[in-house]
Amino acid sequence: MSQLFSPWALGELQLPNRIVIAPMCQYSAQDGSATDWHLIHLGHLALSGAGLLILEATAVAEQGRITPGCLGLYSDANEAALAHVLELVRKHSPMALAIQLAHAGRKGSSHVPWDGGKQIRHGEPLAWVTESASALPHAEGEDPPLALDHDGLKRVRADFAGAARRAARLGLQGIELHAAHGYLLHQFLSPISNRRSDAYGGSLQNRMRFPLEVFDAVRDAFPANRPVWLRVSATDWVPGGWDIEATLEFTDSLKAHGCAAVHVSSGGVAAAQGIKPAPGFQVPFAQRVKAEVGLPTIAVGLITDPEQAEAIIAKGQADAVALARAMLSDPRWPWHAAEKLGARVQAPPQYWRAARDPKALFEGLRHGMR
Numbered sequence: 361m362s363q364l365f366s367p368w369a370l371g372e373l374q375l376p377n378r379i380v381i382a383p384m385c386q387y388s389a390q391d392g393s394a395t396d397w398h399l400i401h402l403g404h405l406a407l408s409g410a411g412l413l414i415l416e417a418t419a420v421a422e423q424g425r426i427t428p429g430c431l432g433l434y435s436d437a438n439e440a441a442l443a444h445v446l447e448l449v450r451k452h453s454p455m456a457l458a459i460q461l462a463h464a465g466r467k468g469s470s471h472v473p474w475d476g477g478k479q480i481r482h483g484e485p486l487a488w489v490t491e492s493a494s495a496l497p498h499a500e501g502e503d504p505p506l507a508l509d510h511d512g513l514k515r516v517r518a519d520f521a522g523a524a525r526r527a528a529r530l531g532l533q534g535i536e537l538h539a540a541h542g543y544l545l546h547q548f549l550s551p552i553s554n555r556r557s558d559a560y561g562g563s564l565q566n567r568m569r570f571p572l573e574v575f576d577a578v579r580d581a582f583p584a585n586r587p588v589w590l591r592v593s594a595t596d597w598v599p600g601g602w603d604i605e606a607t608l609e610f611t612d613s614l615k616a617h618g619c620a621a622v623h624v625s626s627g628g629v630a631a632a633q634g635i636k637p638a639p640g641f642q643v644p645f646a647q648r649v650k651a652e653v654g655l656p657t658i659a660v661g662l663i664t665d666p667e668q669a670e671a672i673i674a675k676g677q678a679d680a681v682a683l684a685r686a687m688l689s690d691p692r693w694p695w696h697a698a699e700k701l702g703a704r705v706q707a708p709p710q711y712w713r714a715a716r717d718p719k720a721l722f723e724g725l726r727h728g729m730r
Contacts (some may be wrong), residue, residue, distance in 0.1 A: 363673040364666070365703035368411065368680055370656070371587030371620035373533055375411035375456055375680075376706065378673055379694050380658055382623075382682035383414040383460040383536065383591075385430065387472040392419060392432025393441035399448060405687060406453035409694035409705030411680070413455050417462040417538050420523040421516070424463035424544070427472045428486045433461070433523040443530055450531075452708060458534035460591065461523050461578065463516060465544030466492035466505035466553070479503065491516075493547045493554040493561065493570075499631045513560070513570060516544070517577045524581035524588075534620075535582055537575060540593040541628030545571040549610065550602040550629045568610050572617060579618055587620035594626045594645035597633035604645055611653045621656040622649050623682060637662055640672070647677040658682050666697035695721065 365377045388397040405413055419425040419432040432438045446457065464470075468490045469480045479502045480487040491512060492505035508516065520537070527535055539545035547553040548570045554561050560570050571590075579588050592611065596602045611622050624646040627635045642661035650657040659678035663669055669681045687693055695714075698705045698721055707722045715721045 362701040362703040364670045377411040378680040379410040380682040381413040382684040383416045387429035389431045392438045394445045399445045406455045415459040420519040426464040439526045460536040462538035463544035465547045521577040521581040524578040534587045537590045540591045540625045552601045589621040591623040597635040623658040666700045
């Protein structure tokens with residue numbers, strides 16, 4: 361039996377297999393609200409047979425967006441637009457749906473990637489003032505953010521909790537908090553971006569304080585039977601930055617706070633990162649968290665081959681694997697993996713004829729199909 365296609369319990373959320381569609385920014389919202397693009401995009405991926413689909417990084421406040429095109433969940437209009445998309449997706453797919461809640465911090469006020477992705481400077485159209493742990497710009501020559509004061513910290517915690525309550529009303533089955541890739545929660549964790557001298561800076565325990573407070577606020581605001589977990593960057597890939605040892609201590613604290621799992625990525629806080637991507641290059645980080653902390657882990661990063669994904673699960677290196685670009689390139693990746701590994705997946709009946717042997721591949725296939 362394929363281990364990749366074995367059931368997995370993420371907290372109390374029962375998943376049919378261990379393939380996770382990672383959150384992928386689409387930069388196609390209008391004032392934070394989902395559009396027809398999101399319906400096409402999410403509907404497409406929800407037919408893939410994966411176990412879980414995590415919606416893209418979704419800003420908890422207007423100033424928490426990466427770009428003016430980023431999805432948000434901070435207004436009634438945002439909530440209504442996403443409700444419409446989710447209602448239609450659910451009509452045709454039983455796939456579990458979660459959302460990644462995020463705040464871009466100093467990496468906000470940026471152009472969309474296909475327009476260069478650079479910072480929209482103060483005074484330019486569509487710009488806003490960003491905020492972070494400290495008044496340090498992400499890259500040389502950029503406008504610095506404002507350092508959050510205690511009222512600002514209180515506001516951001518409330519923004520995360522408010523978005524979590526909206527996610528609950530939308531029926532989303534899990535929340536992933538984005539504490540990776542150089543965004544706000546990561547900015548508090550890393551000594552590269554956090555130079556505070558108060559209770560939220562300096563020592564590792566102090567730098568962990570605000571992300572843990574945000575986790576607690578979201579956990580309290582979301583139904584207790586639905587899981588909340590984090591995405592973390594296991595290392596900054598910069599000497600003197602956040603590293604795997606700090607990640608192990610942080611995730612151990614998260615475990616004590618009721619975190620359901622850890623989605624283990626890396627990098628993003630500094631332009632000078634010395635990252636060298638290779639197939640499965642982040643899997644050892646997930647393996648260490650799983651082995652040394654005891655939290656379930658989701659491995660991610662250049663996992664593209666079914667046999668590779670199967671081996672990660674079979675060897676106990678992670679509990680699930682997340683795919684992003686591979687799913688964009690091949691939205692039926694789980695079908696093809698199931699065929700290779702002798703497993704079965706869920707698929708809409710309209711597509712059953714696509715397989716070489718539909719009865720062997722698709723669950724729920726009716727006998728007598730011609």
